[in-house]
Amino acid sequence: MHYYQPMWTLVGGGMKTLENSGKPMSQVLPKKADWIKQRVVSFDPANNKIKGLPEAFETPGVGSNYSPLYVNNTFESLKNFKQGNAIFTFPATPIKCAGAPQKIMYIADEYLRKNGKRDKANIIFNTSLGVIFGVKKYAEVLWEVVKERNLTVNLRHNLIEVKPDSREAVFQNLDNPEEFKTFEYEMLHVTPPMSTPDVLNQCAPLVDGAGYLNVKKETMQHVDFPNVFGIGDCTNLPTSKTAAAVAGQIGVLRKNLSAVMAGKNPNSHYDGYTSCPLVTGYSKCILAEFDYDGNPLETFPINQAKERRTMFHLKKDFMPDMYWLGLLNGYWEGPKYFRKAMHLGLK
Numbered sequence: 001m002h003y004y005q006p007m008w009t010l011v012g013g014g015m016k017t018l019e020n021s022g023k024p025m026s027q028v029l030p031k032k033a034d035w036i037k038q039r040v041v042s043f044d045p046a047n048n049k050i051k052g053l054p055e056a057f058e059t060p061g062v063g064s065n066y067s068p069l070y071v072n073n074t075f076e077s078l079k080n081f082k083q084g085n086a087i088f089t090f091p092a093t094p095i096k097c098a099g100a101p102q103k104i105m106y107i108a109d110e111y112l113r114k115n116g117k118r119d120k121a122n123i124i125f126n127t128s129l130g131v132i133f134g135v136k137k138y139a140e141v142l143w144e145v146v147k148e149r150n151l152t153v154n155l156r157h158n159l160i161e162v163k164p165d166s167r168e169a170v171f172q173n174l175d176n177p178e179e180f181k182t183f184e185y186e187m188l189h190v191t192p193p194m195s196t197p198d199v200l201n202q203c204a205p206l207v208d209g210a211g212y213l214n215v216k217k218e219t220m221q222h223v224d225f226p227n228v229f230g231i232g233d234c235t236n237l238p239t240s241k242t243a244a245a246v247a248g249q250i251g252v253l254r255k256n257l258s259a260v261m262a263g264k265n266p267n268s269h270y271d272g273y274t275s276c277p278l279v280t281g282y283s284k285c286i287l288a289e290f291d292y293d294g295n296p297l298e299t300f301p302i303n304q305a306k307e308r309r310t311m312f313h314l315k316k317d318f319m320p321d322m323y324w325l326g327l328l329n330g331y332w333e334g335p336k337y338f339r340k341a342m343h344l345g346l347k
């Protein structure tokens with residue numbers, strides 16, 4: 001029996017009995033209300049789900065390169081594009097590879113040009129961030145790229161709902177949360193809000209307020225538990241979450257773990273190295289590499305903020321083996337020594 005609350009019960013003396021003081025929930029719930037017969041186990045207001053997803057992924061025009069289930073929808077949407085808005089989103093949570101939500105926009109732009117449909121498309125990047133990219137050096141070039149290619153960028157726009165029946169996407173203005181804007185779409189590429197797995201984010205002693213493993217940014221040792229270390233996307237290391245960052249962390253983790261197991265202090269420090277190969281088309285790439293402070297940490301002695309074909313081939317043809325053979329087998333610890341060698345004699 002589900003009783004509504006509160007019950008004012010004073011038994012005896014002509015007052016109400018328990019039975020007369022309550023009613024089953026099924027009798028009192030307004031007819032239009034949905035009764036969700038499940039127990040709430042936690043609240044997560046920072047990671048609100050997007051209304052209409054994932055169902056909308058089963059409808060035309062909606063895809064996401066962030067899911068093996070829906071990545072093929074992206075190319076299908078491009079192939080079937082007739083005319084209208086092609087919208088690319090960036091959520092209001094930390095995400096894997098902060099460049100990927102806009103890389104696909106540049107590729108889509110070039111695909112539509114190659115297929116004679118570009119003049120039928122309004123290409124729009126709706127990002128919850130207040131910047132196009134977190135590092136000034138690369139952001140400046142990306143602003144030039146979007147201007148030159150006639151791509152619209154709307155900052156502080158956060159996707160909150162997809163309405164597949166009317167092919168509309170609703171965005172909240174994060175600077176004025178009462179304001180919502182609805183965009184029609186012909187194509188919608190969604191980068192979903194992300195979190196750590198529940199098994200981790202529900203373990204309060206291990207995580208910070210956002211659910212990430214709470215580690216020291218230099219040593220990667222847990223802030224409270226000296227025998228716990230973290231690496232990769234599940235940690236709150238304040239750098240961009242990439243496989244390149246993981247490579248930059250591995251050597252530090254190995255040295256610090258060995259030190260602690262030998263009864264010594266963990267003295268090796270991670271500088272926040274991360275990298276984002278910002279593919280800006282079918283043959284161009286800006287290879288962003290930077291540290292915790294947003295200072296460029298470029299491997300090659302050339303300006304990597306420039307769009308280059310060489311960097312595109314490095315990304316497309318060389319990096320997959322670096323990942324599959326090097327990183328996954330524990331051999332690739334980032335380009336630190338190459339960088340030092342290539343910058344010998346340079347300031």
Ligand SMILES: Cc1cc2nc3c(=O)[nH]c(=O)nc-3n(C[C@H](O)[C@H](O)[C@H](O)COP(=O)(O)OP(=O)(O)OC[C@H]3O[C@@H](n4cnc5c(N)ncnc54)[C@H](O)[C@@H]3O)c2cc1C
Pocket residue numbers: 065066096097100197199231232233234241242243244245246275276277
């Ligand atoms: C579209 C896209 C593009 C990207 N592009 C780049 C790029 O160009 N360059 C780059 O460097 N990085 C890129 N990245 C980011 C890169 O893939 C990640 O940063 C990297 O894989 C992080 O590695 P990780 O081991 O920390 O996490 P993950 O690779 O996410 O691995 C976590 C593992 O934990 C497992 N797991 C989850 N829950 C449990 C559980 N309860 N028990 C046991 N196991 C569990 C998962 O199955 C998974 O295998 C991209 C990512 C995406 C999605």
